Amino acid sequence: MMNFHFIWPLSGGLLIGLSAGLYLLLNGRIAGISGLTASALGWTSGGVSILGLGFIGGVLAGAAAVFALLGHAGLTITSSPILLVVGGLLVGFGTRLGSGCTSGHGVCGLARLSPRSMVATMTFMIVAAITVYVTRHLVGGF
Structure with missing residues (x-):
């Protein structure tokens, strides 16, 4: 099958x-x-x-x-509602600070070979990897 x-x-x-x-x-x-x-x-x-x-x-x-x-x-949602709200607010702040989100920079910007979008997308990915490592391995997970 x-x-x-x-x-x-x-x-x-x-x-x-x-x-x-x-x-x-x-x-x-x-x-x-x-x-x-x-x-x-x-x-x-x-x-x-x-x-x-x-x-x-x-x-x-x-x-x-x-x-x-x-x-x-x-x-399945395994995080606390407070952590989800704080995470959502941080993502919202980041999209304003970075002048766009992963859909604007990652999908559209990379397709246009925009240097600004390349830097923004690399920053998103690096911060995401660090966040996962810290929350799962150093802090013990949420």
């Missing part, structure tokens, strides 16, 4: 790449989740963006469709 578990990640990656490419081609802008979320919530100079709302709505609808198809989320 063949194992087709690679279909879900492959499909997700293709859809992310397609949407990011189309967003750049049709709008001339980089598709970063943090920037689109900010524009959808009206936290940018242009006010609430219909395009941002549509993009975020599509992300949520896609997740809901997969959940409806599978009937379960397929993940």
Whole structure:
């Protein structure tokens, strides 16, 4: 029997790449989740963006469709809610400090060979590796 578990990640990656490419081609802008979320919530100079709302709505609808198809989320949360909130706030701060998130820099910026995005993505990955090492091996896990 063949194992087709690679279909879900492959499909997700293709859809992310397609949407990011189309967003750049049709709008001339980089598709970063943090920037689109900010524009959808009206936290940018242009006010609430219909395009941002549509993009975020599509992300949520896609997740809901997969959940409806599978009937379960397929993940287990093992961290404390406080740690998750603190982590989310730190990620949010980092995306503002780095002028973008992993989707903007890692997916779109690397595809355009942007030196700034290369540095940002390397920084994300190094900090992530250090964080995992510290929390799992030095502090004892959360």
